[in-house]
Amino acid sequence: MQHRKITFVGAGNMSRSIISGMVKSGYPAALITASNPSRPKLDALQQEFGIAVCQNNVDAIADADVVVLAVKPQLMEEATGPLQQTSLAGKLFISIAAGLPVARIQNMLGGAYPIVRTMPNTPSAMGLGMTGLYADAQVSEADRTFAGDLLAQVGKITWVDEEAMLNALTAAAGSSPAYFFLFLEAMQDKAMALGFDKDTARLLVEQAMLGAAHMVCHNPELELSTLRAQVTSKGGTTAAAIDQFEQQGLRNLVGDAMQAAVDRAGVMSKAF
Numbered sequence: 572m573q574h575r576k577i578t579f580v581g582a583g584n585m586s587r588s589i590i591s592g593m594v595k596s597g598y599p600a601a602l603i604t605a606s607n608p609s610r611p612k613l614d615a616l617q618q619e620f621g622i623a624v625c626q627n628n629v630d631a632i633a634d635a636d637v638v639v640l641a642v643k644p645q646l647m648e649e650a651t652g653p654l655q656q657t658s659l660a661g662k663l664f665i666s667i668a669a670g671l672p673v674a675r676i677q678n679m680l681g682g683a684y685p686i687v688r689t690m691p692n693t694p695s696a697m698g699l700g701m702t703g704l705y706a707d708a709q710v711s712e713a714d715r716t717f718a719g720d721l722l723a724q725v726g727k728i729t730w731v732d733e734e735a736m737l738n739a740l741t742a743a744a745g746s747s748p749a750y751f752f753l754f755l756e757a758m759q760d761k762a763m764a765l766g767f768d769k770d771t772a773r774l775l776v777e778q779a780m781l782g783a784a785h786m787v788c789h790n791p792e793l794e795l796s797t798l799r800a801q802v803t804s805k806g807g808t809t810a811a812a813i814d815q816f817e818q819q820g821l822r823n824l825v826g827d828a829m830q831a832a833v834d835r836a837g838v839m840s841k842a843f
């Protein structure tokens with residue numbers, strides 16, 4: 572991919588994930604800067620990846636071609652307002668913040684600068700991320716390509732044509748690692764209640780999940796329901812468990828939970 576001078580405003584979990592993927596893929600560390608108000612995360616990033624760090628956002632972005640906005644949505648206004656002290660013309664902005672529309676971020680930046688809005692997820696740290704991207708017509712093809720290539724360093728990407736679809740994508744991919752973790756927590760708890768020690772219970776559920784995930788990924792021609800059917804012997808143990816899930820409304824519950832995530836993104840887009 573093309574190499575540009577890039578600054579991450581906010582050096583938290585997601586920035587760390589993306590920076591790690593970039594450096595591992597050969598992006599020159601000398602072109603990467605991270606900015607954060609406090610030192611510890613910066614020191615760790617500097618030591619681990621050899622990138623430049625800075626505690627002042629304005630200084631950190633002054634020379635950057637690309638600025639990744641990676642603070643919590645409720646802190647975005649506070650983080651972006653002062654950036655207007657330096658010239659923002661010619662810079663590409665990439666937002667990873669949940670909920671915040673492009674127009675709102677442009678408003679915070681004080682100008683209609685090109686912004687690619689994205690929604691990554693934490694498995695990016697493992698190179699297994701899933702990121703959605705959206706850009707309006709004012710973002711150049713070269714900038715779109717750069718943003719896509721950047722997030723492709725840490726996993727798979729998909730573009731959405733309508734900005735609202737990024738909130739839907741957040742429910743399906745941005746937030747969803749947490750759904751799987753919750754499901755595994757519940758399974759680990761029950762395995763322990765059935766008599767396994769904590770570590771064994773975790774091993775059982777994590778290896779089953781990993782194997783299941785591989786089966787899904789390596790059999791794209793098979794519907795998910797077919798993979799499920801292959802486990803589910805008629806009148807057997809799996810059928811008994813699946814009956815419980817269906818009777819107790821797992822599908823509706825999952826739908827309601829995802830809708831809650833979409834709705835929350837909508838609220839956040841207006842609140843911050």
Ligand SMILES: NC(=O)C1=CN([C@@H]2O[C@H](COP(=O)(O)OP(=O)(O)OC[C@H]3O[C@@H](n4cnc5c(N)ncnc54)[C@H](O)[C@@H]3O)[C@@H](O)[C@H]2O)C=CC1
Nearest residue numbers: 581582583584585607641642643644650667668669691692
């Ligand atoms: N954690 C997740 O699974 C995902 C998070 N996101 C989005 O990524 C963004 C960052 O989330 P995380 O990395 O999880 O949060 P985080 O809390 O780990 O990182 C945010 C960082 O911003 C720093 N910060 C606070 N105020 C700042 C300022 N004025 N200037 C510069 N840095 C400042 C904080 O000290 C912190 O290190 C959020 O907008 C979130 O919506 C997007 C996809 C997934």
Ligand SMILES: O=C(O)[C@@H]1CCC=N1
Nearest residue numbers: 669692741745746747
């Ligand atoms: O919970 C959140 O708001 C962020 C966005 C997706 C994952 N974490």
